[in-house]
Amino acid sequence: MNSNPANTTNPGGQAAAGEGVSAAVPAASPTFSPLYQQIKGLITQSLESGEWKPGEIIPSEVELAARYKVSQGTVRKAIDELAAENLLVRRQGKGTFVATHNEDRAQFRFLRLLADDGAEHPHVSRLLECRRLRASADIARQLDLKPAEPVVLIKRLLQFDGEVTVLDEIWLPGAVFRGLTLERLSEYKGPLYAMFETEFGTRMIRATEKIRAVAAEPSVADLLQVPPGFPLLSVERVSYTYGDRPVEVRRGWYVTTGYYYQNDLS
Numbered sequence: 001m002n003s004n005p006a007n008t009t010n011p012g013g014q015a016a017a018g019e020g021v022s023a024a025v026p027a028a029s030p031t032f033s034p035l036y037q038q039i040k041g042l043i044t045q046s047l048e049s050g051e052w053k054p055g056e057i058i059p060s061e062v063e064l065a066a067r068y069k070v071s072q073g074t075v076r077k078a079i080d081e082l083a084a085e086n087l088l089v090r091r092q093g094k095g096t097f098v099a100t101h102n103e104d105r106a107q108f109r110f111l112r113l114l115a116d117d118g119a120e121h122p123h124v125s126r127l128l129e130c131r132r133l134r135a136s137a138d139i140a141r142q143l144d145l146k147p148a149e150p151v152v153l154i155k156r157l158l159q160f161d162g163e164v165t166v167l168d169e170i171w172l173p174g175a176v177f178r179g180l181t182l183e184r185l186s187e188y189k190g191p192l193y194a195m196f197e198t199e200f201g202t203r204m205i206r207a208t209e210k211i212r213a214v215a216a217e218p219s220v221a222d223l224l225q226v227p228p229g230f231p232l233l234s235v236e237r238v239s240y241t242y243g244d245r246p247v248e249v250r251r252g253w254y255v256t257t258g259y260y261y262q263n264d265l266s
Helices: 035-049 061-068 072-084 104-110 137-142 182-187 192-200 218-224
Strands: 088-091 095-098 113-115 123-134 150-160 163-173 206-215 231-241 245-254 259-261
Touching: 035 061, 035 072, 061 072, 072 088, 123 182, 137 245, 163 218, 182 192
Parallel strands: none
Antiparallel strands: 088 095, 113 259, 123 150, 150 163, 163 245, 206 231, 231 245
16 A cells, blocks of 8 residues: 555545554445545544534644545545534634534524515514324324334424414434423524534434425414415425435425515526
């Protein structure tokens, strides 16, 4: 093996034949995995295990290169991908930090309702209920649980500029969110995902959504203070943590009078 692996990458960040990696990297499989992807996997494992917690700085590229016995360029490419996926955040002149839902910018990664003027208006959450129950077959399937396993249901309203705008039903695995109560939710002052991250060790890192136009059913219309049949935007989301494990099913009804739902595609 090359005695100086830190200088063995080509300009694209691919490892030259002599570049090494620590024994923790899995052995080569029939499907080729570029070395930077292996390093990305190792860094992700450290994030998942809590070695570096949300908001904390991670070791420098030089330190990680020495740890994994690869070049700094390989580490940089792995970190670039993790930053693009919002798992890490680069801060000019300060280093690279574990992303956290406590940051203001993270809040609007998942709440994409904007006013027609394009501004991100502050909102107020009004909790309606939080209770434990048995998962229906549909919720169990989406959360990768067995039917009738315990789940936590949260219902809340979001008010923008004093107007009731969003009704959320949020389903969480009961085993992961033991001890989550309405009182505990009411006492927490930050974003919901920040609470999941700091108090339950569960970080939402990606989500899939289904969006459709619906007519407000009477029970939903009553809570959103609109007439039955009023046009609403329905957003059904499944959120995932590390290892692509589903940890939240969310069903939201949005009043879009004066608002629009924004998705950034890349």
